[in-house]
Amino acid sequence: MPLKKIIKHTIGWKLVNTLLVFLINLLMVRLLGAAQSGTFFYDITVLSFLVLIISWCLEAGITYYASKDNSAVALMIVFVLPLLVLQAFISRVAVGYIHLSVSSHLAVLFIVSNLTIIYFSAFFYAKKWFVSLNIIASCINFITTLVL
Numbered sequence: 001m002p003l004k005k006i007i008k009h010t011i012g013w014k015l016v017n018t019l020l021v022f023l024i025n026l027l028m029v030r031l032l033g034a035a036q037s038g039t040f041f042y043d044i045t046v047l048s049f050l051v052l053i054i055s056w057c058l059e060a061g062i063t064y065y066a067s068k069d070n071s072a073v074a075l076m077i078v079f080v081l082p083l084l085v086l087q088a089f090i091s092r093v094a095v096g097y098i099h100l101s102v103s104s105h106l107a108v109l110f111i112v113s114n115l116t117i118i119y120f121s122a123f124f125y126a127k128k129w130f131v132s133l134n135i136i137a138s139c140i141n142f143i144t145t146l147v148l
Contacts, residue, residue: 013134020141051114059122066126
């Protein structure tokens with residue numbers, strides 16, 4: 001696929017994804033009210049910061065090495081899965097020191113889920129599967145919007 005077409009597809013799907021996330025945020029504010037939604041978004045921000053710290057920016061390395069050598073993808077997946085278990089343990093310990101309005105189990109689930117999405121998105125980007133990655137993200141956000 002030519003670069004120009006890839007860029008158009010990526011921008012288009014990112015726009016759809018951003019609009020769906022915006023709608024989800026509006027629905028959350030309408031459902032929870034101003035005070036509870038503020039607390040909820042604060043918790044999400046704190047947990048997202050923990051995701052950033054705990055991830056050690058490994059997705060950049062995964063994308064780099066997976067795009068260079070396709071045979072290394074299986075080895076990287078074998079490396080990533082135990083790493084996720086270690087990061088789940090680290091996040092469990094870290095969440096214990098932070099006061100959040102959500103349960104610690106949900107907080108750890110949020111962190112590990114985001115780490116999983118980050119790492120496997122890196123594999124999609126390395127394989128240049130931009131469209132399928134954006135379709136998956138948009139579908140998940142659309143389903144979330146319908147559920148709310």
